[in-house]
Amino acid sequence: MxxxxxxxxxxxxxxxxxxxxxxxxxxxxxxxxxxxxxxxxxxxxxxxxxxxxxxxxxxxxxxxxxxxxxxxxxxxxxxxxxxxxxxxxxxxxxxxxxxxxxxxxxxxxxxxxxxxxxxxxxxxxxxxxxxxxxxxxxxxxxxxxxxxxxxxxxxxxxxxxxxxxxxxxxxxxxxxxxxxxxxxxxxSDQSRAFPADTCVQVINDSPVEVPCNEDHSWQVTDVVNLGEDFPQDWPDIDKQNEYLNQRCTEAARNYLGGDDALYNSTLTPFWTTIQSQSWAAGSRTVNCALTFGRPDGGFANLNGDVRQGFTIDGNPPAKQPPRNPLRNNAAAASPAPAAP
Structure with a gap:
């Protein structure tokens, strides 16, 4: 195409x-x-x-x-x-x-x-x-x-x-x-993807790398080459979401140090996807990341490295109710849907 x-x-x-x-x-x-x-x-x-x-x-x-x-x-x-x-x-x-x-x-x-x-x-x-x-x-x-x-x-x-x-x-x-x-x-793989640990701000609908001590939309936890798991035709967005749901949720836990750390961060696993025209051009790379979605839609402004002290729209993460440690990672709540 x-x-x-x-x-x-x-x-x-x-x-x-x-x-x-x-x-x-x-x-x-x-x-x-x-x-x-x-x-x-x-x-x-x-x-x-x-x-x-x-x-x-x-x-x-x-x-x-x-x-x-x-x-x-x-x-x-x-x-x-x-x-x-x-x-x-x-x-x-x-x-x-x-x-x-x-x-x-x-x-x-x-x-x-x-x-x-x-x-x-x-x-x-x-x-x-x-x-x-x-x-x-x-x-x-x-x-x-x-x-x-x-x-x-x-x-x-x-x-x-x-x-x-x-x-x-x-x-x-x-x-x-x-x-x-x-x-x-x-x-070349033309994907607009970023290395792990990168903080990304969405400016005019375009993701750009920014220092983590500046406001940003998400922080990258992993880099995924979809061509390794989908070596043939373009996987539609539903297939990408199904695969990346598991991959990026696990990446989020590993990045923060476990499921309890993810729960207490109040952040949500997030990922990018590849459209069919991008796949036809040879792009295969997507990002897993951590973000916080506002109730009315859009990204909250994170500031600081999410593995250390950080804020969400200028405030520290809300204190979460106590819970028993998650023993079965597969039972984790489903993360937010991927970026279109």
Missing amino acids: SISQPTWKRRSRAATVILVSALCGGVGAAAYGSMAPESSTPLATTPTSEPAEAELAAFTDADTGSCLNWRPGENGSNSDFTTVGCAEQHRFEISAREDLSQYPTSEFDEDAEHPSLERQQQLTDELCVGPTLNYLNGKLDPEGRYTISPILPPASAWAEGDRTMLCGVMVQDAQGRSTETVGLAAE
């Missing part, structure tokens, strides 16, 4: 792919040139009057199938922009190369200003989404960790007439900045 362009656009706007944050993410985003001072480039750690010609050539020569890396700097100023093999650490995988000077109108002629953020988003939808899906043979998880993004030349190169736009995919952090990854996206 492949992901259609309309489906990708609809789902990317709805949930996990935040294009605006991609455009605001520093050197990995098309917005850099329009946001940075004219004298700065994404290729230098400090503002300079002229960009480094060799590094600009590396940007200009980069083509489909190549991967790019750079050294992040402060205030969106970065250095060591290079083309690397995709088996190496990189921040951007190129899916298409566009020459905006050939755009059907004269919008990007020699006197044109850098496109606004709104125009960059339109160009991404128009010129990057389709070619990127084709480049990946449809294997792009619409709920996964990769984002379709563009790179435009820095402002100084744009002013000299460079109209190259590179389309591609990147993995972003909570601030929308590109992070290093290894391997081709189409050959």
Whole structure:
């Protein structure tokens, strides 16, 4: 099953792919040139009057199938922009190369200003989404960790007439900045899953890693590869829930030190699931976690490591009535349903 362009656009706007944050993410985003001072480039750690010609050539020569890396700097100023093999650490995988000077109108002629953020988003939808899906043979998880993004030349190169736009995919952090990854996206597990002990906050319907001493929605107790237990076709959500109910409840007990500890924490075992389109793109990894659901729906704000002192919406866990220790773990109460 492949992901259609309309489906990708609809789902990317709805949930996990935040294009605006991609455009605001520093050197990995098309917005850099329009946001940075004219004298700065994404290729230098400090503002300079002229960009480094060799590094600009590396940007200009980069083509489909190549991967790019750079050294992040402060205030969106970065250095060591290079083309690397995709088996190496990189921040951007190129899916298409566009020459905006050939755009059907004269919008990007020699006197044109850098496109606004709104125009960059339109160009991404128009010129990057389709070619990127084709480049990946449809294997792009619409709920996964990769984002379709563009790179435009820095402002100084744009002013000299460079109209190259590179389309591609990147993995972003909570601030929308590109992070290093290894391997081709189409050959990678694209799941938006986190290592055990990670604290995760849901921001604009998208889960992002945050320090545990900040408000968060859940804390990861285990990482599960569903492909090991379901090696063939996609297991529907009911099958995933049935399997993960047991797996994640046991993970919660082990994480906190037993069933009594879980009971007294007032927290609920929780897990993520994989939709069929994500499975078709090669995603197999989900998380088990601990969370607290509010009576009116949604996640309470946890603060602190759940294995130590922590609060729930600013208060310590409510004291639970005494009970006999649970002797038969299979008799534990069923946890909350999984995330959709």
